[in-house]
Structures are given as C-alpha cells and as structure tokens.
Amino acid sequence: MYASRTARILNSMKIHARTERLLLRDWMLDDVAPYTALVADPDVMRYIGDGKPRSRTYAVNFVQEQIRHQKTRGWMRFVVEEAATEAFVGFCGLDDQRGRLDFGWRYAKLFWGKGYGFEAASAALYVARNEYGLTRITCQSVLDNPGSIRIMQKMGMSEIGTDMASGETVVVYGFPEEWPDGL
Ligand SMILES: CC(C)(COP(=O)(O)OP(=O)(O)OC[C@H]1O[C@@H](n2cnc3c(N)ncnc32)[C@H](O)[C@@H]1OP(=O)(O)O)[C@@H](O)C(=O)NCCC(=O)NCCS
Numbered sequence: 001m002y003a004s005r006t007a008r009i010l011n012s013m014k015i016h017a018r019t020e021r022l023l024l025r026d027w028m029l030d031d032v033a034p035y036t037a038l039v040a041d042p043d044v045m046r047y048i049g050d051g052k053p054r055s056r057t058y059a060v061n062f063v064q065e066q067i068r069h070q071k072t073r074g075w076m077r078f079v080v081e082e083a084a085t086e087a088f089v090g091f092c093g094l095d096d097q098r099g100r101l102d103f104g105w106r107y108a109k110l111f112w113g114k115g116y117g118f119e120a121a122s123a124a125l126y127v128a129r130n131e132y133g134l135t136r137i138t139c140q141s142v143l144d145n146p147g148s149i150r151i152m153q154k155m156g157m158s159e160i161g162t163d164m165a166s167g168e169t170v171v172v173y174g175f176p177e178e179w180p181d182g183l
Pocket residue numbers: 043044045047048105106107108111112113114115116117118119140141142145146147148150151
C-alpha cells in the first residue's frame with residue numbers, strides 16, 4: 001500500500017505536484033498491488049466501462065502503460081499519494097483516448113469524501129496546462145456519477161456534448177472557451 005522511500009530513490013520518481021495533502025507522482029511497479037486492490041472493488045468500478053471489477057492483469061497492463069507514457073511524453077494519469085502517510089490513493093490525470101485528451105480520476109474508497117478528488121484534479125490541471133501545454137481537455141462520465149460530474153463543474157467545466165462509451169451515453173465536459181462550438 002505504501003511506496004517506500006528507498007523505492008522512490010531507486011526509481012528517481014518525479015513528483016509532478018504537491019498540494020496541501022497530496023502528491024501527484026510518477027508510477028512505479030510497487031503501485032501494482034494497491035492498484036489491483038482498487039480496481040477489484042466493485043464500488044470503485046461501478047461507473048467505469050462495463051461497471052465490473054477488474055483483474056490483476058488489467059492493473060499490471062495499466063501501470064505498465066502509464067510508465068511508458070511517463071518515459072516518453074512525461075504526462076499520464078498521475079499517481080495520487082497521501083502526503084502524510086505515503087498511501088496510494090489512486091490516479092488523476094490525462095490520457096489520449098479515441099483522439100481526445102481525456103482527464104480522469106479513480107480513488108480507493110477509503111479516501112472518498114475528503115475533498116481529495118477536487119484537490120488532485122486542480123493540481124493535475126495546472127500541471128497539464130502549464131508544464132505540458134495541453135489544451136482542449138475533456139472529461140467524460142456516465143450521467144449518474146454525481147461525484148465525478150461535481151468535480152468537473154467545480155473546476156469550471158461545463159457540458160460540451162455527449163458520446164457513447166461501452167454502449168452507454170456519456171456526458172462530455174470541457175472548458176467552454178476551448179470549445180466554443182461544442183465537441
Ligand atoms: C468520484 C470520485 C473521484 C470523487 O472523489 P472524492 O475525493 O470523493 O471527491 P471530493 O471529496 O473532492 O468531492 C468533490 C465534490 O463532489 C461531491 N461528491 C463526491 N462524491 C459524491 C457523491 N457520491 N454524490 C454526490 N456528490 C458527491 C462532493 O460533495 C464535492 O462537492 P462540494 O464541494 O460541492 O461539496 C470518487 O468517488 C471515485 O474515485 N469514484 C470511483 C471512480 C470513478 O467513478 N471515477 C470517475 C469516472 S468518470
């Protein structure tokens with residue numbers, strides 16, 4: 001569950017942002033175990049894709065993909081870590097999905113309801129824009145995930161269109177000034 005200081009040093013892990021309570025950092029292979037537990041939780045995965053919990057193989061592939069991205073382009077879904085405890089909270093950050101820059105987040109249930117979602121999203125957005133010059137960022141969610149949609153709204157995003165994902169309608173949010181004509 002915890003990323004040891006030694007592992008950090010050996011991996012020369014990049015810290016992308018620090019907030020009052022969180023770190024946004026690079027991935028390392030030690031993250032596979034807590035990420036496997038996170039995606040095995042049906043409550044966490046309820047609104048994602050087919051809504052089913054995912055396997056360790058899924059988690060390994062995901063972590064490897066993020067490590068590839070951090071080596072090649074620097075940005076990805078950043079690991080969110082609790083600063084005080086070094087606990088793996090989940091991820092928050094960008095991915096390129098079906099030709100769109102998709103901003104997303106996923107946290108272990110233990111950490112919900114503490115304001116971490118908004119705190120991490122604000123920091124990740126700052127890094128995406130100011131360090132990597134990313135624009136026309138979008139977020140998408142199924143219609144009945146109020147926590148996720150609330151984070152988008154609190155960041156100043158609004159609905160710019162809808163799309164289909166895994167056979168379900170999803171609402172797509174963006175910054176209106178970047179999407180004057182919608183999606
Ligand atoms: C959705 C998720 C990211 C929210 O994270 P969080 O850390 O609990 O969110 P925060 O505490 O920062 O809350 C942000 C806002 O959303 C609201 N909120 C959070 N969860 C909510 C819920 N289940 N229902 C209604 N509002 C909710 C909070 O009250 C807060 O709004 P406020 O400041 O106006 O009071 C988290 O529950 C999660 O990881 N869920 C599983 C994965 C997932 O669904 N990812 C998104 C896929 S689109």
